[in-house]
Amino acid sequence: MANDFESLMGLGQKLLGFRVANQSLHASNIANLATSNFKAKEISFKAELDKALKKGEEIFNSMENDNPWKLDVKIKNSNAELNSRGNNVKLDQELSDMTQNAMQYLATVKIISKQLALQRYASTGA
Numbered sequence: 001m002a003n004d005f006e007s008l009m010g011l012g013q014k015l016l017g018f019r020v021a022n023q024s025l026h027a028s029n030i031a032n033l034a035t036s037n038f039k040a041k042e043i044s045f046k047a048e049l050d051k052a053l054k055k056g057e058e059i060f061n062s063m064e065n066d067n068p069w070k071l072d073v074k075i076k077n078s079n080a081e082l083n084s085r086g087n088n089v090k091l092d093q094e095l096s097d098m099t100q101n102a103m104q105y106l107a108t109v110k111i112i113s114k115q116l117a118l119q120r121y122a123s124t125g126a
Contacts, residue, residue: 012112018043019105025075026098029089037086040078040094 022043032038080088 008115012108015108019101022101023098026094030094033089033091035087040080040089041075042078044074044076
């Protein structure tokens with residue numbers, strides 16, 4: 001049980017770190033909205049997260065790995081169309097992505113909080 005809990009907390013910590021990095025990247029893109037030839041950046045970790053979650057059953061059934069939630073963050077240039085200044089930052093898209101990211105951050109915090117409350121209840125009965 002402790003290993004399952006530690007593994008879940010490790011995943012939560014990673015996810016929160018990714019959300020913070022993603023928010024910072026969107027803020028950087030917005031800050032460079034008027035910069036000529038600036039290419040918006042994106043963090044690509046959805047594929048890695050999907051892979052890790054797919055392996056979830058194996059991980060929880062066999063807790064041999066010290067860090068089962070290894071997720072790689074890849075920062076890449078956005079493929080969005082360039083404007084006349086050679087910039088491809090789309091303000092409305094960046095703001096939308098930041099809002100979605102913030103909601104996912106809060107959902108992750110809530111899940112971690114519930115897991116901690118469950119763990120406290122399991123260990124103390126209160």
